[in-house]
Every structure is written in structure tokens, then in C-alpha cells.
Amino acid sequence: MTTDLPSLSVLDLVPVRTDQTTGEALAATRSLARVADELGYRRYWLAEHHNMPAVAATNPPLLIAMVAAATSRIRVGSGGVMLPNHAPLVVAEQFALLEAAHPGRIDLGIGRAPGTDQLTRYALRQGAGDDGVSLFPRYVEDVMTLMSAEGASMSVGGRAHPLHATPHAVSVPPVWLLGSSDYSARLAAERGLPYVFAHHFAGQGTAEALDLYRSSYRPSDRHPEPQTFLTVNVTAAATQEEAERVALPQLLSMLALRTGQPLTPQRLVEEAEAVDVPAEHAGLVRAMASRWVIGDATSARARIADLAAEYGVDEVMVHPVAGALAGTAADTSPAREETLRLLVK
Structure with a gap:
């Protein structure tokens, strides 16, 4: 068993519980980010999902601005911006401004998936079809060029017109490609x-994806070596039994997503315990839980260290998935904060 703990970061989807308004969920995220900042976590990334009752992370740039302003040291970024949903210039402008406001603390993680259902995707794209997906490699290049100090040049009517994401960029946030298939691994390499x-x-x-990325990597000026890390769902608590208990709301949310059930705000722990999981779905719940890190502080740290060694990474980004008990203050997420604290004790 490996004992050396890698550097730790945080992924946040800004969950919304049955006892929370959107504003209270955002307040809980600010508090969680401050805890991560104080404990020495390396990054705090925010996701992009749309039209989901249990997720308030609809707009990463706005959330990044909020979290960066509420913290002082930790890198803040997107995990990630779903680029086919947006015009590259808009993304470049947003992250150039974020980098200008918080130099050296911003990461731009970019994904190719829509992060939503087909109807919401249609609304985001104003009915523009799948061009954003098919043009993804070009969009990535456009964002990087527009954010650079040199910017871009467009030829219109025989004249060159300069185009910059911001008037005077002196630093540029690093761009990460995110994926759940080998497509982005190939493109990043x-x-x-x-x-x-x-x-x-x-x-x-x-x-397989990490091996493909590393084996086919072509060094660039900014990144002479391949750079990657691992993301994992984590719940840590005082005991194994308590960790399993507070992980149940998120497990049921993921079960609903994977089996086509109606999506709802995240249940409180007691509400989740009252749910009868159909026998045909029990195996899926167990399989998901086996891939997560759920346990007391010692076992959770050891499992994270083992995963880092297994996949050859020196950084692990934890998605703290602990639910809340009835009576928890609506603008807090103490079990998620406790997960972060226990991992670095």
C-alpha cells in the first residue's frame, strides 16, 4: 500500500440539496473553497452543467470570479467550460479578464461534451446544430490565440483587422483539455x-486514455512534458459507516442519471436512507461506490495514494460528494468540508 499522498485539488459541481436555494448552495461553495484554500489544496475547479435540479454550476466564469475573490492563494479554474456551447471569443474574453484580475491563479479547462440534455443544448446554441462539436479542435486554437498577447488578425475586404480578447494581456491562463473518451487525449497530446x-x-x-496521451505526446514550448492528474469522487468521515451513509445521496443522484430516472435536488441523508433501491439497480450502486473513495480518514488517504501510484500522477482532484444531514444550515456543507479536512490531517 502506498503512503505518500499526492498534491490535492478540488472539483465542485455546486450541488443543490432539497433544503437549499441556489443562493444558499453558492454560499456553501464559497465556504468550501475557503476551506480548500486554507488547507493548502492546489486547485479549485468548477464544472459546467445545465438544466439539472441538483447542480448550480451553470456558468464557470462567474463561479470562478466568485471563488477567486473569496480566496487568496488557490488556483481557480473550470472543470470545464463546454466549448461547443460558446463562441470562442466569448470564452477567451472571459478568461483573459479572470487572468488579469487574478494573475497566475486561473486555469481554463475545456471539454467537448455539451454538459446537458439535447433540448437545453439546442437553446444554448440557438439551434446551431453540431458545428461546435465538429469544430472543437479549431475552437480550442481560437481561444488560445485570442487570449495571447499577440491576438489574432481577421482579413475583411482586403484589410487585416486585429482581434484581441483583452487590450493588454501580460499573462495567459494555462489551457487543459478534459474528456471521458480518448478523443481529447489524442488532441491534447x-x-x-x-x-x-x-x-x-x-x-x-x-x-488507457492516460497511456495514449503520454505515449503520443508532442512537447510544446509551454508544456515540454505531458501533464495530467486524476479526478475521483471522495467521501471521508470519522468512520467507514458514517462515510457510507453520507455518500448515499450522491450515489442515488448518479443512479437516477444513469438509469434515466427523473432528476431531483440532492436528497438529505435521511431522505436518501428512506429510498428503496430496486433490486435490479443495487448492483449498479455497489459498482459505483466501489470506484469511489468512501471511508475514514486513514483509509481514504491510503486509497487516494494508491490511485495516484496506479495511474502515475502526482496530483489528485477530489470531488467531495458527502451529503448533508437534516438540520444542517442551508448555506453550509459541513460533511463536504470535513472530507477536505480529513484528507490532509
């Missing part, structure tokens, strides 16, 4: 970019 496989979501194919 080809372009010499950092890459992260969504192990916390996919659970399978991680080793």
Missing part, C-alpha cells in the same frame, strides 16, 4: 496541452 480524464464520472478507461 497532438497540441502539447495538459489533459485530464474524467475518472470521477467515467470510472473506466482511465489507464
Whole structure:
């Protein structure tokens, strides 16, 4: 068993519980980010999902601005911006401004998936079809070029017109490609970019994707070596039994997502315990739980260290998935904060 703990970071989907408003969920995220900052976590990334009752992370740039302003040291970024949903210039402008406001603390993680259902995707794209997906490699290049100090140049009517994301960029946030298949692994390796496989979501194919990325990596000026880390769902508590208990709300949310059930705000622990999981779904719940890190502080730290060694990474991004007990203050998430604290004790 490996004992050396890698550097730790945080992924936050800004969960919304049955006892919370959106504003209270955002307050809980600010508090969680401050805890991560104080404990020495390396990064705090925020996801992009749309039209989901249990997730308030609809707009990573706004959330990054909020979290960066509430913290002082930790890197803050997107995990990630779903680029096919947005015009590259808009993303470049947003992250150029974030980098200008918080130099050296911003990460731009980019994904190719829509992060939502087809109807919401249609609304986000204003009915523009799948061009954003098919043009993803070009969009990535456009964002990087527009954020650079040199910017871009567009030829219109025989004249060159300069185009910059911001008037005077003196630093540029690093761009990471995110994925849950080998597509982004290949693209990141080809372009010499950092890459992260969504192990916390996919659970399978991680080793293959990371091996493909590393074996085919082409060094770039900014990134001469491949750079990656692992993402994992984590719940740590005082005992194994308590960790399993507070992980149940998120397990049921993921069960609903994977089996096509109606999505709801995240249940409180007591509400989750009252749910009868159909026998045909019990195996899926057990399989998901086996891929997560759920345990007391000692076992959770050991499991994270083992995963880092297994996949050859020196950083693990934990998605703290502990639910809340009835009576918890609505603007807090103490079990998620406790997970972060126990991992670094």
C-alpha cells in the first residue's frame, strides 16, 4: 500500500440539496473553497452543467470570479467550460479578464461534451446544430490565440483587422483539455496541452486514455512534458459507516442519471436512507461506490495514494460528494468540508 499522498485539488459541481436555494448552495461553495484554500489544496475547479435540479454550476466564469475573490492563494479554474456551447471569443474574453484580475491563479479547462440534455443544448446554441462539436479542435486554437498577447488578425475586404480578447494581456491562463473518451487525449497530446480524464464520472478507461496521451505526446514550448492528474469522487468521515451513509445521496443522484430516472435536488441523508433501491439497480450502486473513495480518514488517504501510484500522477482532484444531514444550515456543507479536512490531517 502506498503512503505518500499526492498534491490535492478540488472539483465542485455546486450541488443543490432539497433544503437549499441556489443562493444558499453558492454560499456553501464559497465556504468550501475557503476551506480548500486554507488547507493548502492546489486547485479549485468548477464544472459546467445545465438544466439539472441538483447542480448550480451553470456558468464557470462567474463561479470562478466568485471563488477567486473569496480566496487568496488557490488556483481557480473550470472543470470545464463546454466549448461547443460558446463562441470562442466569448470564452477567451472571459478568461483573459479572470487572468488579469487574478494573475497566475486561473486555469481554463475545456471539454467537448455539451454538459446537458439535447433540448437545453439546442437553446444554448440557438439551434446551431453540431458545428461546435465538429469544430472543437479549431475552437480550442481560437481561444488560445485570442487570449495571447499577440491576438489574432481577421482579413475583411482586403484589410487585416486585429482581434484581441483583452487590450493588454501580460499573462495567459494555462489551457487543459478534459474528456471521458480518448478523443481529447489524442488532441491534447497532438497540441502539447495538459489533459485530464474524467475518472470521477467515467470510472473506466482511465489507464488507457492516460497511456495514449503520454505515449503520443508532442512537447510544446509551454508544456515540454505531458501533464495530467486524476479526478475521483471522495467521501471521508470519522468512520467507514458514517462515510457510507453520507455518500448515499450522491450515489442515488448518479443512479437516477444513469438509469434515466427523473432528476431531483440532492436528497438529505435521511431522505436518501428512506429510498428503496430496486433490486435490479443495487448492483449498479455497489459498482459505483466501489470506484469511489468512501471511508475514514486513514483509509481514504491510503486509497487516494494508491490511485495516484496506479495511474502515475502526482496530483489528485477530489470531488467531495458527502451529503448533508437534516438540520444542517442551508448555506453550509459541513460533511463536504470535513472530507477536505480529513484528507490532509
